[in-house]
Amino acid sequence: MKISVIGTGKTGGKVVELLGDNLSEAFDESNPPTVESLRQADAVIIFVPGDAVGDIIETVLDSGVPAAWGSTGYSWPRDLDKQLKDRGGKWVLASNFSLGMNIIRKNIETISAGSSILKEPGFRIHEVHHVHKKDAPSGTALSWEEWLNKDAEITSEREGDVKGIHELKVTTETEEITLRHKALDRALFAEGAIWAAEQLITNKNINPGLTEFGDLFDSVMEDRKNE
Template sequence: MKIALLGYGRMGKEIEKIALQRGHEIIIKTSGKEEYDINNADIAIDFSIPDSAYKNISNCINNNVPIISGTTGWLDKYNDIVELCHKEKGAFIYASNFSLGVNVFFELNNQLAKMMNTLHQYDVSIEEIHHTKKLDTPSGTAITLAEGIIENTNKNNWELGSKTNTDSIAISAIRTPDVPGTHTVTYASEVDTIDIKHTAHNRQGFALGAVIAAEWLVNKTGVYTMRDVLNLG
């Protein structure tokens, strides 16, 4: 594939390494603000910044280039992108985290939430730990975990820090140097605690998942998720 990398920071560089190892060609590398011609790309991978993501994604869809995005912080416009993708018969995947292991973790989180829904003596919380250069707080992965719990329990929202009511999920966000990402979901009662945890050792897992998603999306139309890519439905 001829890949356009829209966002050439640390994740973009990791994606480049994996893509080249898998026999692909990188034809565009941009920080997301420069002008570029997307038309020669078979697919685009967007790991830019929130202010650039919407423009990058809509530009690809309007030019019939499939695109996957792992940029967080722009999702107030997600429904607009979905509508555009259907209108233009484009192809699009957004994921808060492309790691194969994290997406299995999302499924475990959903199943555990279903099992814990009637056990009201347990209080659920989420902790996420990332490197100090991460731009968004809490992480998109933590928000996805919270949304999975909300979908499968009587919780109705999440709050960063201490929660203000019993129907909320408290998310704590810790920033420390050189941590790719650690997420823990905890159900605690007076008598015991249940934890599920995912620890990333490096960024290679995120990059591999993004390239696999790109390989899967080529020659498709529609809006998909990593559940479709990994056949987790």
């Protein structure tokens, strides 16, 4: 299979490196994608800043190539799922392509349910990223609050070349619960994005439209349980 990459920054560059001979083409500002060039690949992985998504979204849509998006800080069109279904396109969106983050998601859902028996719990999410990350709070921190399904105080910090640290604290007068995820190498995001792209190419259970990365993960895990 051949996979193209749009965005060759810190994470996109790691995707290019890991793809090796499976790379179709790498696109950036000096080599922007076209419909024709994207169609040379079986799928495309996209890591561009949120403010650059608008420049390429129509090109990716028109190409019809399955796409795994790792861009955050962009307000996706409300009718995007319908647009994709009308065109037979398949996209996966992720605020964080870490496969391990989906294990965290399951734990957060458990904490959310269990916190109902705690006395006046408070919830705080803190995230730390490198100084070049533009959006704050991170898309992952917002996802954590969504998974928690509780109002949480979210704080952000930008420091050095931190790959990503997310921490949830649940506090009462008598105890504190802490859940923490730390990215040690950007390869984990690249590996997850490549896994998603491979699923888009080979997994016949993915229907046209918009799929959240977590939903894809759950679906594949459920299929494995039933094997």
